Amino acid sequence: xxxxxxxxxRALPAVTIGAAIAPLPGKADTKGEGxxxxxxxxxxxxxxxxxxxxxxxxxxxxxxENSFRTVVSTYEVKxxxxxxxxMLPRLCxxxxxxxxxxxxxxxxxxxxxxGVVVVDGDRCVGCAYCVQACPYDARFINHETGKADKCxxxxxxxxxxxxxxxxxxxxxxxxIFGDLNDPESMVHQLLTENKVKxxxxxxxxxxxxxxxxxDTRFAGHVEGEATLWQPSKHGK
Numbered sequence: 001x002x003x004x005x006x007x008x009x010r011a012l013p014a015v016t017i018g019a020a021i022a023p024l025p026g027k028a029d030t031k032g033e034g035x036x037x038x039x040x041x042x043x044x045x046x047x048x049x050x051x052x053x054x055x056x057x058x059x060x061x062x063x064x065e066n067s068f069r070t071v072v073s074t075y076e077v078k079x080x081x082x083x084x085x086x087m088l089p090r091l092c093x094x095x096x097x098x099x100x101x102x103x104x105x106x107x108x109x110x111x112x113x114x115g116v117v118v119v120d121g122d123r124c125v126g127c128a129y130c131v132q133a134c135p136y137d138a139r140f141i142n143h144e145t146g147k148a149d150k151c152x153x154x155x156x157x158x159x160x161x162x163x164x165x166x167x168x169x170x171x172x173x174x175x176i177f178g179d180l181n182d183p184e185s186m187v188h189q190l191l192t193e194n195k196v197k198x199x200x201x202x203x204x205x206x207x208x209x210x211x212x213x214x215d216t217r218f219a220g221h222v223e224g225e226a227t228l229w230q231p232s233k234h235g236k
Contacts, residue, residue, distance in 0.1 A: 073088045
């Protein structure tokens with residue numbers, strides 16, 4: 001069982017009611033060797049937009065310049081006479097019903113028994129059908145390999161009993177990763193004890209990245225443009 005080391009997250013506050021609420025999934029149809037169904041909970045109220053997750057993902061997975069497997073989009077929000085910022089961590093949602101799989105003409109995109117959606121680089125022809133099919137803009141064509149690329153929940157780390165790099169380096173403890181099928185896991189407990197939301201629930205993809213404290217205005221299409229942090233060239 002993989003658990004976050006941040007035990008204080010068990011005392012998370014209740015989230016605002018009123019958006020599309022994601023029901024607690026039942027036992028996942030896809031199960032790993034030990035019956036796991038990996039999932040992530042993101043507490044947007046704890047995200048400070050430091051981009052440590054983005055940087056660690058780039059380093060861990062050798063993501064090429066100007067491409068991202070995960071990122072925190074920062075939005076300017078105006079309400080009456082007040083102005084503030086809103087942080088929205090985004091990544092592949094490792095859906096139970098992933099639209100990226102059936103459109104792949106060569107079967108390069110597939111779902112593991114533990115629910116993690118991955119790309120077989122040896123099969124991928126770089127047609128980008130899966131990139132277009134993803135409703136979360138979570139895929140891209142790697143300009144160094146010419147293959148489809150995306151978050152894999154750091155499957156190579158998970159298989160060795162480690163946390164995904166973005167979870168390991170999150171300074172605010174905003175990302176919690178674990179086995180949804182394990183009643184003792186923090187992910188299972190958070191979904192049981194809180195009303196969580198998912199992005200674009202109307203798509204019917206059954207995402208397995210869940211959000212605590214997600215503003216309903218950001219659950220679907222966001223009007224306006226995100227201010228996306230990017231690494232500067234040559235240290236400038």
